[in-house]
Each structure stands twice: as structure tokens, then as C-alpha cells.
Amino acid sequence: MTTAVRRVAALVAACAVAPLVLSAAAHAEPNPTQPGADLRAQCESPEFGGVLVTDVQQGVQRSVCQYIVTGHFYYDTYENGTYVGTAVYRDGKTEPTERPEIPELFTIPPDFRLPGFLGPS
Structure with a gap:
């Protein structure tokens, strides 16, 4: 497969499993009004x-960080690197909102074993 096809396949797979892991999949930067030097690295971090999608219109660089929290798509907008606001796509429409509270990631203790799992002890 080509790289583009692999990327599309990975995106489709991520969207397919997203409802199962959405509540723990994202960690936002603590203060969106003070983005770091590399907004793309922060937005696209694991x-x-x-x-992050960036374009320039009428001399203004506009960046939108798109992410998912608890099953909804959120969009943080930055103009020339300055935070402008957050929108959420819910019930078929996009509307302004406050930034969501980001749930903590679920971590599995290192000594946890699933019943019937034949892995190493």
C-alpha cells in the first residue's frame, strides 16, 4: 500500500475505535491562551x-487543533499563534463552547493480568 492509503486506513481505523476510548484519549495543554512555541507538536502529541490544520487567509495565519473528548469533536482556534476560542460539534451542529475538562488517561497497573491470558507471569 502507498503511504497515503496507509494514512487513510489508519485514520478510518482510529475513527472506528474512537467511541470506545474517547473519554481517555486526549490530554489538552493546561492553558490554551499561552500556546507553546510549536503548536503542531503539542496538538499532535501522542x-x-x-x-492541526493551518492556512493563511488575508494575511492571517489560522490554525485549528481538532481533537475528541467523550465522543465529541472539539476545535481550538488560533490566529497568528494566539488562542481565539473553542467550538464543539454535537448533535449535527458546531457551536462555541468552553474547553472541555480532559479526563485522565486510564493506566493499567504493571502486575494486572486478565483472567485466562496466557502471557508471561
Whole structure:
């Protein structure tokens, strides 16, 4: 498969399993009004799991970090690197909102074993 096909397949797979892990899949930066030097690295980090889209319109660089929390798509908008606001896609429409509270990631203790699992002891 080509790289583009693999990326599309990975995106489709991620969307398919997203409802199962959405509540623990994202970690937002603590203060969106003070983005770090590399907004893309923060948004697309494994802890956050977002996708950053950037374009320039009428001389203004606009970046949108798209991510999922508890089954809803959120969009943090930045203009020229400054946080503008957050929107959520819910019930078929996008509307302004406050940033969501990001749930803690679920971690499995290292000594936890599933019943019937034949892995190493």
C-alpha cells in the first residue's frame, strides 16, 4: 500500500475505535491562551491525539487543533499563534463552547493480568 492509503486506513481505523476510548484519549495543554512555541507538536502529541490544520487567509495565519473528548469533536482556534476560542460539534451542529475538562488517561497497573491470558507471569 502507498503511504497515503496507509494514512487513510489508519485514520478510518482510529475513527472506528474512537467511541470506545474517547473519554481517555486526549490530554489538552493546561492553558490554551499561552500556546507553546510549536503548536503542531503539542496538538499532535501522542498524549493529546489531535490534528492541526493551518492556512493563511488575508494575511492571517489560522490554525485549528481538532481533537475528541467523550465522543465529541472539539476545535481550538488560533490566529497568528494566539488562542481565539473553542467550538464543539454535537448533535449535527458546531457551536462555541468552553474547553472541555480532559479526563485522565486510564493506566493499567504493571502486575494486572486478565483472567485466562496466557502471557508471561
